[in-house]
Amino acid sequence: MHFREDFIHAVWKYQYFDKRGLTTVADAALEIKKIGFQNFHQGPDFSEAHVAIDGIDFFGNIEVHIRSSDWDAHGHEDDENYDSVILHVVWEHDMEVSRNDSTYIPTLELKGKVYLDVLRNYQRLISTRRQLLCSDFLADVKPIIKFSMLERALVERLQEKSKLIHEEVRLTSGDWEEVAYRWLFHCFGFKVNSEPMLKLAKAMPYRLVKKHADQPLVQEALLMGQAGFCYQDKPDDYTLFMKREYEFYRKKYQLGESIYPSEWKFMRVRPGNYPSVRISQLVAVLSKSPSLFSLLIHKVRTVSDLAQLFRVKPNAYWEHHYQLSKKSGKSQNRLLSNRTLQLLGINFIAPLWYAYGKYTDEEVWRERCFDFLQEIPAEENRIITSFQTEGWIPESAYDTQGMIGVHHAYCSLKKCLGCKIGQNVLRPAK
Known part of the structure; x- marks a missing residue:
């Protein structure tokens, strides 16, 4: 064996x-x-x-x-x-x-x-060809055990994200406004452009963006310029304006080098998720929220609160463009969709709250994260489908985040015996 x-x-x-x-x-x-x-x-x-x-x-x-x-x-x-x-x-x-x-x-x-039962259960667990090794046993596992494992995996997932946030806290000497700004950019990259987005936030500090809270066009010029998007072969009037504003403020603030265009990913990315479009949406949010972290801590409690803060219109230019000087075929609604808002709730708000709770040693933030995630509908992706196929139906993002955590940290690594479900499967009959 x-x-x-x-x-x-x-x-x-x-x-x-x-x-x-x-x-x-x-x-x-x-x-x-x-x-x-x-x-x-x-x-x-x-x-x-x-x-x-x-x-x-x-x-x-x-x-x-x-x-x-x-x-x-x-x-x-x-x-x-x-x-x-x-x-x-x-x-x-x-x-x-x-x-x-x-x-x-x-x-x-x-x-x-x-015990023979233990050997048989282990052999049956590791020999299955199904995507979830515990599939044959799931129906017999008590709901409380499954729920407990989801909560544990969710907490582990939040802790991993907290480490990233706490590193930014260290780098900014405890400036949570700057940290929230950086984490927002990271999350607005939606995985494929999360790293260059974070790099952009560091290259264009929040303190400078806040100086122009009542000048969204200047904010946009600063960010588009530092992103490397203002230099187009055939610029239109809007792009030329962005370039002039950026070059003026780049000298005034002695900004460092802009991000090299090749760092951004456009291939196989839907136009609505292009980094240029996302930056325009960020400007719309930041121009309405000059004290980002304070708002997230004191004003946001529910997904509706988040929607009120984030569902703002970018400049009308972006209704007809997906990059500077590049028109879209038809008019586009650039308001953040419900799905995007829910993803931001999952990946931006909950980890930020959790990290802040760990930083201040206040347990209330953990429960606030749990309540918030239970308000968000269950996610839909291939990982969640693998659980649903086995009859394990999630009710909210609390469940799906736990499932993603179980999959990444246990299932995909075949660490079944580190999982409460696998441990339950292994035990001998009474």
Whole structure:
């Protein structure tokens, strides 16, 4: 039978093996008094364990491998961090192993001791050809377990995004107005142009944009210029105006180099999502909201509040253009759609609130994020479809964000035994 090391970790963690008459490979009586705490960082796999070997108590760490020889294969024999290991837990014992000081480590071999139900469940879990490895079991998993896993994956997803936001907090010395501005640009890139959008926000600081809160055309010229969009082969009058304004303020504010045009992605991007169109929409938002972060913290509570803040019209020029000097075939409504607003709620508002709550150590922001996401309809994409196909129907963005988190962090990496659903599937029948 083939399995990954995380299976042995789970067997030890949940004690899914017969402990009657337990002995080490050297036939010493073994009693497990405390399994220890699983360590997800560098060092032995379980810390603060307690076992008795031939009646003598040992306190220390547990290391888990598929085979005993993995100890040397992983370089533990010369690593002082592993001198505190009191028991080596393996599926198969194929050699004696020792610590850095050459003393042998007692070994427990699990082969022949693991509950048959557990082995069968694991084999059935990893052998399926379906997109979700747990598909055959999902119908029997209690809703509370699925909900708990979605919440955990959602929190992990928000924490990952918080790290990106906190890095900007560090870079701006705690200027949350600037951070909110940068995060807004990053999210307005909608994945494909998120990095150049963030780069643009850094190249055109919020403090300068705010100076022209009552001059949206100047704001647009500054951003279009720093984005590298003002230099067209056949400029129209509007583009020439943008270029003149940009060059004047570029010298006045001693702005750095603009973004090179090749950094932007237009290929296979719908015209409505072109970075030039998105910048025009950002200007419409920023010109109406001179204190962005304060508004997001104090005025936005619901998706309706967000819509009121963000559903503003760009300059009329953009109804007939998708790039400077490039006309669209027909008139376009450049108001942000409901779907776009919902995506901004998911990717901009919720992570920003969550990161702010972590920064201020205020738990209320976590619950506010959850309430907000539950107000947004469920997303539709291939990942969500894979769950729906198995009868797991999401009710809101709270569920779909959790599903995306489960997929990215567990399903796609086949880390089923790190998932509460996989752990539930593995356990033996009572």
